[in-house]
Amino acid sequence: MKTEFPNTETLHFPKSCLHCEDPPCVPVCPTGASYKRPEDGIVLVDYDKCIGCKYCSWACPYGVREIDEHQKVMKKCTLCVDRIYDATLPEERRKPACVLACPTNARLFGDVHDPDSEVSVAIRENGGYALMPEWGTKPANHYLPRRKQRIKIHTDELVRADNPLKKERAQPKPDIKEPSLDDVTSW
């Protein structure tokens, strides 16, 4: 949908690895460096195995993989796998850095397989959706739609018995001497 002035929407759309349930970036990897962890579903790159051939970045339909030109390995979002299991951090800080940093709390973090988790509830109740489902990648990360709030004012809400104008003689009576029909006719 194309929006045109003045009906313009401005959309900031952050993208990172969606940690697909069925990630096309994994089977294409010739060395097995690109893998999905069975225990929690996080998709990672093993830098010790990666040869930097970039097959995976061609396979990812979301364009979230980038080669590190210095280290010559493929990099992408790790879901801060080092943070989220770091027992030295207080429990509430064991979240991806982007979730903690986001001032608007636009990012939620949790287990999509647990139907009672915050993320599952949000997806279920607020119409969460997956990106490009036609690719069959079944991304774990979902997006929530924009919300719009409107106000409806009924015209009769403008009419009120306690309108403060009434205290000000705001509709003044005409002066008794102003012309009236009495001056021109006697019926």
Place this chain on the structure above:
Amino acid sequence: MNAPVTSARTEIKQTTCYMCACRCGINVHVREGKVAYIEGNPDHPLNKGVICAKGASGIMKQYSPARLTRPLRRKQGAERGANEFEAISWEEAFAILEERLKKIRATDPKRFALFTGRDQMQALTGLFAKQFGTPNYAAHGGFCSVNMAAGLIYTIGGSFWEFGGPDLERAKLFVMIGTAEDHHSNPLKIAISRFKRQGGKFISINPVRTGYSAIADEWVPIKPGTDGALLLALIHELVKQGLYDRDFLVKYSNAAQLVNMDMNSTEYGMFVRAEVPVEEGCFDPQNKLWWDRHVDKAVVTHSDGVDPRLMGEFKLPDGTPVKPAFQLLTERVKNYTPEWAEDITGIPADTIRRLAHEMGVTARDQKIELPVAWTDIWGKDHETVTGNPVAFHAMRGLAAHSNGFHSIRALGILMSILGTIDRPGGFRHKAPFPRPIPPCAKTPRGPEAVQPGKPLDGMALGWPADPDDLFVDKENNPVRIDKGFSWEYPLSVHGLMHNVITNAWRGDPYKLDTLLIFMANMAWNSTMNTVEVRKMLNDKDDNGEFRIPFIAVCDAFQSEMVSYADLVLPDTTYLERYDVMSMLDRPISEYDGPVDSVRIPVVPPTGECKPFQEVLIELGSRLKLPAFAKPDGTRKFKDYPDFIINYEIEPGSGIGFLAGWRGKGGEKFMKGEPNPNQWEMYAKNNCVFHYELPKSFQYMRNWNKGYLEWAQRHRLTRYAEPILIHIYSDILQQFRLAAQGKTQGKQPPKHLRHRIETYFDPLPFYYEPLESQLTDKQKYPLNAVTQRPMAMYHSWDSQNAWLRQIHSHNFLYVNPLTARAQGIEDGDWMWVESMWGKVRCMCRYSEATEPGTVWTWNAIGKQSGAWNLEPGANESHKGFLLNHVISEELPPTADGEYLSNSDPVTGQAGWYDVRVRIYRAAEGEPQESYPQFNELKPVPGQLPRKRSWLAYVGGKIVGN
């Protein structure tokens, strides 16, 4: 699963971010002496753990190749601007300054001027200037948002951002005008998201839909500079419908006070005063009159049980005709209909009416009642605090126009008639506000306050309450170099930094000797008319002497301004120094009470960098300024941390820069003897002191007895007197009466009488911005404005390797309709031209731009080589600066007089008044931004440029 990364070598230190002016708490991870990672401090009241892209990229500021590391002196014979320097020692640098400044102070202290950028240390810089004895001091406020400060403080006794803001926790409707991003940054983002989740409606009024507006429920595009027309039309509709909070206006504003309507009286337009003797002081005496509805006669305001009229016209027993102030407001807005405003603002009249109804009905029907008992200043007890949940936020989009003061007065009045001031869901103050209208601080009233060898007798900046407060000599000439507080810009409460260089160059009102600039890029993005101002900086008189004899610049980075300095003082970064966000300045207070905070160094200074605070204390001691030297001439303070602990505004007063942990053992706050361990106590408490006021003191503070007496006891204010909202400004009227020759005191010179009479209107009115009035709008049909990018605070980070990934050059954003009309395609090179100059840049189509407006991100373009960027960097060849087409002065008047391109009331720089035209660059023109300047070469002591900044991980450069 375990993956411990926080190795034993990593230390986590708390300090306060300074990647923008919001001052979030940060945890800085330092590994082997290097900054490895910066995260938000979850225990900080402001940001509660969140951080933005800028804050996290502070590492790249710390290790920026732009950094200066040694004091520098311009090479003998080198032109200013050539960037040719030799390194000198600090001792030499201090000796040069000491010698010059001693001479100036002993002869004519006003020949020294100190002007500073967005520094957040105005309490100290201001103290230094005052002690030196010069009136020529100001920070950046005059070219930033002084209209917002002055317009609201002269109306409601408080203002947005540091001093107050929208209560989005309780609001139901939030209207943001002329704000893109920042001011406040993270805290506002946190609040807006919470507000939206709670189901509030967010309306953004702005020519451009960027920044916060992206998540607005409704975007109302408006033509720049016409906000006043919209606001007045909203007031018109609210008054017409009776959608105003009558009780609130009666009790808490001057709306019901009777104004003298006798045209022949010298008191015409002033409030009638009852003969109640009052103590003199800086507050509104409560001796005005109301018209009692029931007994139909005048009574003293706030008399028990009286319900006054807001409308009508009456006669006092002595025959004086009077009207309530609100009546005058209704007369003022009578013709400001939504239809009238539609033509000016481009907003359909029906939309304006609907917006007014949404505001008015939400305020009236969704009243909040909190079970918070409080007592008003007249002694009446209230069981609850009530609020009308409509909140506003506005900033520079309203302010940076020459009609901004009156637009902002109109906003203050709109917020007030909706009954939203310091109430839940509306506007809330932050300590040390509210303050009396106007605040008590005053400048001297004449040149005799400037004396050789003496501190300035008064403040360099203040809040005039009447014409006699102006800072002018007997002939009405300005005493300040920027002509602040003169008849040209009487309420220029933040000064006019944007005119300092031009005035000093022209020698009007006089010549300077030494100009000291701290972290303001007056040769680039912080100046208007950049090309000409750069010439002035290097211009010589007929004797071959520089017109501005000596320029010293203190900055942490090699900016364009640095290249024009005779002496360069390398400042530290925010991670290398002590700082205070003081109650004497602009603290980080919350709605629930005063908050101040500090910075504590997390890494040592780089090279020979020295914090500017230390420079001032050293200079103050060498010059033996009374605040910094003992009577025997020896220094009072070892260094800045020692100064912060031990300095008191009056010896023994117990009031100093920091409010927390005062008293010998840290047991007191706000007021108490110096505490030798104050820094340690801040360090232990996340670098922040937060005092939460009792609930009953948190609202209605303009009129809250408990709060006002608390503030008085804790010396936040001198008077515990009510601060009534100035719907009608008798302060402005006094200037108008002076211009009409009706007063005893100071009167404006002839050539400015008409100007003062016009713009010192006691009620807001709409006029076209001054520059537009003087522009051929057929030729220059478009408005041009700038916005601050989300990822960079103004110009601060076009040197930051990480943030440069987001923007390394800017485009001119144009609505496709407007661009196509000139045959300009998306991505084309094009010209944007005003009557002052022209710039070549690249076009980007944007449907999120009102068709009469073009805009860009400010301050991404750089001079080649500035900030030690690669000479071929995008910033200098694709990026551009719009300042080249904006003037610091209006076209000279018929008598050859130069007036600042500023608001005639406050001197606020009219950045967004410029009118432009656009056209396609011709085939074969260079595909490069214009104008281009000489390439700046690195200066001695600069760190080498590294190619691999992006590979910086955890304190190390990985890879090559």
